[in-house]
Amino acid sequence: MNVASKIESPATDLSRYFNDRSFDDAWEQYQEDGYVIFTDVLSSGQLEQQRAALKPWIDADIRGRNNFEGDQSNRIYGMLDKDPVFADLISHPLQLAFAERELGESCLLYACLAINLHPGETVQPWHFDDSHCGLARPRDPLSLSTFWSISDTTETNGATEIIPGSHKWGNEQPVGANRGSDFKTGVTDKKAGSKDDHPDMIKATMPAGSLMIAKGTLWHRGGGNSSDVPRLIVTPQFCKGWCRPLEQQLLAVSPEKVARFPKRVQELLGYNIHPPFMGYVDGMHPSRILSKD
């Protein structure tokens, strides 16, 4: 059977994001390179909203606890409990069109965090975002990550670094790949910035308001910030409906707040089933919890 013929084009009209290319063309590039970038996705008003909602958490200036989080970085988790404006990002139709085609309509929000790299931050260990499943490669991805630039991301302020095509790799690893210890609290044995550059890597520089969509199997890392300005991104990630999300959204966002979100956001947070009935609660659809008095 021709697989392409089984795949629907997205229902929402996304043409304004594609300029002179089609959705299928962008999808093709995503399949081949493991990522695709769109510019001018968020308006300046939407960017201002995101920055304003993030400001109190950035001002709190809680730094990362290990090499992976980065001790010169702020990471803001549990975002949908902090401000409803982040729900707009996770349900953005352009990103969801890719997530649904890759992972199915029952896909879940795997994680959503903001990452602010301060000047002086060094590169993150190389990793791919669906590595936590521990399954051998090559294989289809179990997750898809998106990267929204809330500030400009540049050559010097820490634009995310990616190795195009690395989603097709088997179990080989780039020099500087994350080790178990990179996730351990208190481990911050930083190495000099570009020591672990990969010959094929690129810096995904993006003007504020851009969106990069990447496969959960694509090797990437946060860049080092040698500039004098911070770099701010928000990175929602999605997984298949039968995977365990990295952040437990059902516990991270209070049900009172979830009840006020649009239905699609509720579904992405886990108030949904993976057919035929994975995710039921007391024999019923989990969305019933939200309509209980």
Ligand SMILES: O=C(O)CCC(=O)C(=O)O
């Ligand atoms: O900060 C970045 O650019 C990437 C961060 C990242 O990939 C992660 O933490 O999983």
Ligand SMILES: [Fe+2]
């Ligand atoms: Fe990542």
